[in-house]
Amino acid sequence: MTLMTKFLGATAALAMTAGAALADPAIIFDLGGKFDKSFNEAAFNGAQRWADETGGTFAEVELQSDAQREQALRRFAEAGNNPIVMTGFSFATALADVAPDYPDTKFAIIDMVVDGPNVRSVVFNENEGSYLVGMLAAMASKTGTVGFIGGMDIPLIRKFGCGYAEGALAVNPDAKIIANMTGTTPTAWNDPVKGSELTQAQIAQGADVVYAAAGGTGVGVLQTAADAGILSIGVDSNQNYMHPGQVLTSMMKRVDNAVYDAFSAGVDMETGFFAMGVANGGVGYALDDNNASLITPEMKAAVDEAAAKIASGELVVHDYMSDETCSAVQF
């Protein structure tokens, strides 16, 4: 019996040291799920790229409900995973509770800022990426009118819209920018019907390029734009494939890069506040076979030049969230 206990104790000790020494990184996907064709899938691709390149392994979990956030964080921390990356601002509260309990574990949260000595907060300069696609929109537009359709009316989405309007005005100072928000409640993220109607309303006002920063609502925007024969611009991940030849480009948030960087740094990951902008490949515009015919070499040259200026700091795109004002467009 005592022998048995000793054996069990030894096995347990071994298992614990093994777990601690392992220190595999871990990633927690938000409710949308790993294969959501957008945010979470981009995060997964980043993690997978790291695994393919280094031959390492990582732990992962897809959340099924809000209640599991803290539980998932604690389980990975207890198991010795380090660093632990989570996708989405919804983790803020859970992380703020959990992080102080595991001072030796590094956490990375994407799209949100959480204070803590062991937390890396990664946010994206969506205004810079939107500026670039705004330039493309104004260059592609024949009517001189471009549209913006936001999801829920929150400062983050206005940040997209403001950068977009600035970019459009930079190319064509006389450009008319029509900005609409889908709604003020979370249903605004999943209301493609209203997205369609907004698109038609903007077309009626002369818009011939429409940028959707509206989650699921954007699917309706892209669909209606394709049906009506005008151009649209996707968001977050590369949505050019949805209507080949009819989506001008997509404003990409390189969530994959953020995850890849965190995983590559491993336990030595720097903590603190990190902004992913044009300068470090955090945001950009999508160019692939589906939209190659829509982007002329002149357009590409102009946008790449602007991107270089933003990267060097010569050109500063206004961030709506810094002072809650926007001179380029009225919401």
Next chain:
Amino acid sequence: MDYLTLLQVLDSTLRMSTPLLLACLAGLFSERAGIFDIGLEGKMLVAAFLSGAVAFVSGSVWIGLLAGIGGSLAMSGIHGLASITFRGNQLISGVAINFLAAGLTVLAAQSWFAQGGRTPSLTGAARFNAIELPFATALKDVPVIGPLYYELISGHTILVYVALAVVPLSWWVLFRTRFGLRLRAVGENPAAVDTAGISVVRLRFTAVAICGVLTGIAGAYMATGLQAGFIKDMTAGRGYIALAALIFAKWRPWHALTACLLFGFLQALALRPDVIESTLHIKVQVQLLDALPYILTVIILAGFVGRAIPPRAGGEPYVKER
């Protein structure tokens, strides 16, 4: 506001009103028979998903429509079973259906198509395309009437015309047929109907089934008519606005048409802040327009504009005297 802009707004009104109207009439049948139904939202969602998914798989929008109606009928069956057969609370059963639909549709869509809870985009015969009414192009250049006919009346999907046709049909069925009289009676005084030797349970199940068919068409219209596929939670609260319209209409078919067109018009107007500003010369907050349907319903309910009296036996399970 010029004439063409007005027509565009009204055109949008018609598209926005159609799902509301179908759901509102669905609720009308159910509630007139004494079964409150706050599960309209969930039924529409199930129908939207199944019509989108089946239309994609089969390539035919009509099979999709049937599947959508079938799914919505199944949800109606659950509601009927819970609230008629087992005499459960109708509100709780309705809420349960809404939750069930919200979860089930995304889960099924994810496991079938793995596209983040939506169905693949529909093309060609897998979606309802706009139909051009006869002579629409020929009459286009006739002043006043031409644009009205071409822009507003012609060029919608067939389900829009179906929805409009259901209004007089509902009125006729409810107020001019024996079945309609019995259906209304079962919502006012089921005991009297039972005394006359008519089955209360069967009448109520029939009403709930009609409700299922109409919400099925509403959901299919959203996924295959207005859109080209299902997206999670795409009904976005229209089932609740339809309920508000039902109260606003005081449970009458023609009033339901007026209420839904009014609510649709407010929604369409909210899409065009520029039009409001140029017409009224003041800036009206879009949020106010979005909230107006609810504000109007509260005003009606508070009794400022006539009283809205629901069917008397509504919400009460019928228990036969022993």
